[in-house]
Amino acid sequence: MGTRSVALVLLAAVLLQALLPASAAEGLVRIALKKRPIDENSRVASRLSGEEGARRLGLRGANSLGGGGGEGDIVALKNYMNAQYFGEIGIGTPAQKFTVIFDTGSSNLWVPSAKCYFSIACFFHSRYKSGQSSTYQKNGKPAAIQYGTGSIAGFFSEDSVTVGDLVVKDQEFIEATKEPGLTFMVAKFDGILGLGFQEISVGDAVPVWYKMVEQGLVSDPVFSFWFNRHSDEGEGGEIVFGGMDPSHYKGNHTYVPVSQKGYWQFEMGDVLIGGKTTGFCASGCSAIADSGTSLLAGPTAIITEINEKIGATGVVSQECKTVVSQYGQQILDLLLAETQPSKICSQVGLCTFDGKHGVSAGIKSVVDDEAGESNGLQSGPMCNACEMAVVWMQNQLAQNKTQDLILNYINQLCDKLPSPMGESSVDCGNLASMPEIAFTIGGKKFALKPEQYILKVGEGPAAQCISGFTAMDIPPPRGPLWILGDVFMGAYHTVFDYGKMRVGFAKSA
Numbered sequence: 001m002g003t004r005s006v007a008l009v010l011l012a013a014v015l016l017q018a019l020l021p022a023s024a025a026e027g028l029v030r031i032a033l034k035k036r037p038i039d040e041n042s043r044v045a046s047r048l049s050g051e052e053g054a055r056r057l058g059l060r061g062a063n064s065l066g067g068g069g070g071e072g073d074i075v076a077l078k079n080y081m082n083a084q085y086f087g088e089i090g091i092g093t094p095a096q097k098f099t100v101i102f103d104t105g106s107s108n109l110w111v112p113s114a115k116c117y118f119s120i121a122c123f124f125h126s127r128y129k130s131g132q133s134s135t136y137q138k139n140g141k142p143a144a145i146q147y148g149t150g151s152i153a154g155f156f157s158e159d160s161v162t163v164g165d166l167v168v169k170d171q172e173f174i175e176a177t178k179e180p181g182l183t184f185m186v187a188k189f190d191g192i193l194g195l196g197f198q199e200i201s202v203g204d205a206v207p208v209w210y211k212m213v214e215q216g217l218v219s220d221p222v223f224s225f226w227f228n229r230h231s232d233e234g235e236g237g238e239i240v241f242g243g244m245d246p247s248h249y250k251g252n253h254t255y256v257p258v259s260q261k262g263y264w265q266f267e268m269g270d271v272l273i274g275g276k277t278t279g280f281c282a283s284g285c286s287a288i289a290d291s292g293t294s295l296l297a298g299p300t301a302i303i304t305e306i307n308e309k310i311g312a313t314g315v316v317s318q319e320c321k322t323v324v325s326q327y328g329q330q331i332l333d334l335l336l337a338e339t340q341p342s343k344i345c346s347q348v349g350l351c352t353f354d355g356k357h358g359v360s361a362g363i364k365s366v367v368d369d370e371a372g373e374s375n376g377l378q379s380g381p382m383c384n385a386c387e388m389a390v391v392w393m394q395n396q397l398a399q400n401k402t403q404d405l406i407l408n409y410i411n412q413l414c415d416k417l418p419s420p421m422g423e424s425s426v427d428c429g430n431l432a433s434m435p436e437i438a439f440t441i442g443g444k445k446f447a448l449k450p451e452q453y454i455l456k457v458g459e460g461p462a463a464q465c466i467s468g469f470t471a472m473d474i475p476p477p478r479g480p481l482w483i484l485g486d487v488f489m490g491a492y493h494t495v496f497d498y499g500k501m502r503v504g505f506a507k508s509a
Contacts, residue, residue, distance in 0.1 A: 028242045029164040029218065031087045031102070035228070035236025085227060085236050085291070085486060086189050090162035091173065092133030098126050098190040102225075102239050103292030104264050104496060105483070107201035108145065109161065109208050111191035113154055113175030121179035125190040128157075128175055135160045135169075143174045143203050150183030152176040161208055163193075163241070166217045172205040192292065195223065195496070199262040209241075213498065218242035221499035225291055226508060227490040229452070239291075249493035253504035254442040263288040264496055264503050268482060271302055272445065273309050274435030278302050279395045285480045287441075289494050289503050293485030296453065300417065300471040301388040305395075307416040310434045310450070312424035312467045320414035323350070323385040328407050331386070335393055345386035384473065417471075426454060428465040437469075439488070446505060452491045 086099045091111065098111045114129040116122035130136040137158040144153040154177040161171040176191070194201070195209050206214075213221045219242050226248035227237040238245070256266040268287040271278045280302050306312075327348050334344045345351040389410055396406040416424075426434075434450035453468040468487035474480065495504035 028240050028245065029166050030245075031164050031239045031241070032235055033085045033087050033102075033227070033237040033239060034099075035085055087239060089193060091128055092130075092159050093135040094133075095160075095162045096126070096128055096132065098128075099188070100191045100193045101189050101292050102195060103192050103290070104195045104225075105288060105290035105292045106145075106192060106194035107196040107198060107207045108143075108174055108203075108205055109171065109191070109193045110143075110145070110152060110154070110174035110176050112179065113177050115175065116154070116177045116179065119177070119179040121181075121183075121185035121187075122176070124185055125187075130157060130159070130175070133159055137170065139172065141203060145174075145202050147183070150179070150181050152184070153178040156203060156205065163208065163212070166212060166241070168208055168211045168217065169215065171208055171211055172203075174202075174205075195291070196263055197261045209498070212241060222495060222497050224248070224493065224495045225489055226493050227486060229490040229508070244493070244495055248509055249506040250509055251506055253493075253495055253506040254444045254446075255495075255497070255500075255502045255504040256442045258501045258503065259286065261501075263290070266441070266503050269440030269443070271298070271440070272436075272438040273306060275438070277395075278305055279398065280391055281440075281480065281482075285482060286478070287439075287482040287484055289489065289496070290483050290485050291489060291494075293483050294487070295455075295468050295470045295485050296448075296487040297470045297472040297483040297485065299480045299482075300384070300473050301391045303469050303471040304388070304413050304416050305392070306437060306469050307424050307467060308413050310426055310454075310467060311430055312416060312426045320385045320388070320417055321411065323382060323389055324407065324410050324414060327386065328389065328410065329403075331389055332393055332397075332403055332406065335390070335397060341390050341394060344390050345383060348386065350386040351383040424467040424469075426465045426467055428454075428456065428463055431465070439482075439484070441505060446488075446492055448488065448491055453487055455487075 085101070087102055088097055089100055090097055100109075100111070112122040112125050112127045114127045114131075116127060130138075139156040139158050141156040142153075143156055145151065152174070154175045156172055157175050158170055158172050161168045161173070179185070194207055196207070198204065198207055198210060201207055209223065212218050222243050223239060223241045224244040225237070225239050226245070228235065238248070240248075259265050259267050265286055265288045268281060268285050270282045271280060271285075280299060285299075327350065330348050331344055334347060335341065339347065392410050392413055393406055396409060401409070431450040431454060434454070436447045436449055437453060438445045438447040440446075448468075455466045455468055457464045457466060472481075472483065491508060492505040493508045495506075497504060
């Protein structure tokens with residue numbers, strides 16, 4: 001080949017590179033995410049569906065994780081009503097458009113079906129019509145997913161799925177024919193595209209992300225999330241398949257290995273409030289990075305301490321106050337006598353000890369007695385309240401507080417107990433005085449400022465401010481567990497490295 005021919009080839013390559021979209025040139029596939037503001041209607045719907053979910057599950061979703069099974073139970077506790085970020089995909093040939101949540105906390109793809117006749121929710125959203133797709137393949141296997149705040153049921157089908165410029169062939173997904181209840185009727189999304197591991201996939205369906213990798217559609221088995229927290233309505237960020245965009249983050253990522261496949265789960269260290277240790281996770285906790293959860297969920301003991309420090313108003317717990325008034329001094333005495341903390345609540349008779357931690361001893365709560373009926377949780381609250389009191393008292397003793405100050409402080413914390421899966425409000429005028437909340441990941445502190453963990457609803461004098469922290473207790477061996485949702489992922493660009501089985505965090509740009 002002559003010099004002139006070589007020059008022409010090089011010139012053509014340069015021109016082709018210039019004409020290609022930036023994402024194609026980089027080997028990345030970008031999906032624009034849209035952000036909607038939190039509104040009062042979605043808050044009310046979220047609260048109602050959350051309360052109904054808690055009643056229906058009896059919080060068994062959280063408790064069952066301690067039993068070694070129930071891999072899908074974290075999904076069962078998810079509250080999609082608060083989700084803010086959505087993207088668009090297509091299913092079929094030609095592509096039928098759907099708005100979905102890209103959810104790293106679940107693994108199935110589902111959208112409403114045209115065969116959904118008896119659920120009102122289906123008529124408020126786009127519905128998949130298999131007869132209009134030339135690439136549709138019948139499957140028919142039944143499927144059902146139970147969430148804490150809703151459920152769907154239907155059957156599996158197979159078709160091409162378009163994600164950005166990629167076309168994933170022969171993808172198994174669920175056509176939802178039943179979407180009962182309030183949750184999905186008022187939701188702003190049509191369906192959910194799960195980006196978790198196949199281990200938690202209903203029906204053992206191969207997730208869309210796995211298919212992307214298997215079919216060679218991405219150059220690198222990595223995807224990353226960037227949430228644009230500075231935007232108003234409209235473009236809210238990007239999910240990038242095949243790598244990451246350097247303009248989305250600052251500095252280097254801190255990586256931690258996936259500790260248990262299913263969710264993107266990893267080990268996390270101490271949680272600090274205003275630079276001071278809470279002690280609860282000093283010996284280690286587990287966490288999952290979950291793009292499908294708006295808030296940041298953690299153990300009630302720490303969430304309550306955070307609420308107290310930021311001035312959040314929660315729900316008064318009779319069980320907590322009863323434990324402090326009747327057993328507070330006894331618990332303090334045992335701690336001062338250097339009794340093993342995990343055994344204290346069994347010694348005072350509120351829990352039994354299974355060799356590692358306290359479990360319920362069948363003590364009925366004051367609330368149950370007054371209600372005159374069992375709520376399915378009658379044996380748990382007093383034990384849980386006792387164990388929280390032990391954690392709080394340990395922390396105060398480490399700060400050399402007097403016994404009277406400790407008991408008064410624990411009583412104050414009781415007033416700040418949040419509802420399970422519920423929200424707590426704060427004074428919008430006090431943001432400047434609120435502390436940073438930091439999480440230790442990979443030996444590094446990842447701090448959240450008040451403006452990052454407080455969600456604002458409305459504008460002007462009518463504005464309300466909501467704590468970005470919500471309570472969820474998952475016992476050992478799976479817990480204690482934190483769910484780092486959009487509140488955390490908005491502050492820290494998050495990389496999901498499937499090839500090296502790790503998760504990475506860096507400051508968002």
